[in-house]
Amino acid sequence: MAVAGLYIGINLLILLALAWNVISGRRASKVGFGDGGDESLARRIRVHANATEWVPGMLIGLLTLALLDAHIYVLHALGIALTLARVLHAFGLTGSSGTSFGRFGGALITLLVYLAGSVAILWYALT
Secondary structure (H helix, E strand, O other), rough: OHHHHHHHHHHHHEEEEEEEHHHHHHHHHHOOOOOOHHHHHHHHHHHHHHHHHHHHHHHHHHHHHHHOOHHHHHHHHHHHHHHHHHHHHHHHHHHHOOHHHHHHHHHHHHHHHHHHHHHHHHHHHOO
């Protein structure tokens, strides 16, 4: 359980940092709702929103694997990969609204983590 807790804590801090990035962007732009047509603020909002769309599901997956007594290496592999993916994606999308290595790599790794996590949950649940 402690391993899952480690990655849950780290990823919650990442979400908090991304939220703070939106808050500081709103204050600088003096925009309380929406993006006010500010492309930089819109990108900050999207980076945070994307993380909130993808991170919680896999954190539930990590907790489920911990409850199923998954091997510690499985938990670390998925936790490290998820954390790396989300940091890559955040930096990639923050730096460019177009295609970037970070955005592509982060999205790809996130999808692979979801796939591997899903298979691992099914494996541990059925064996």
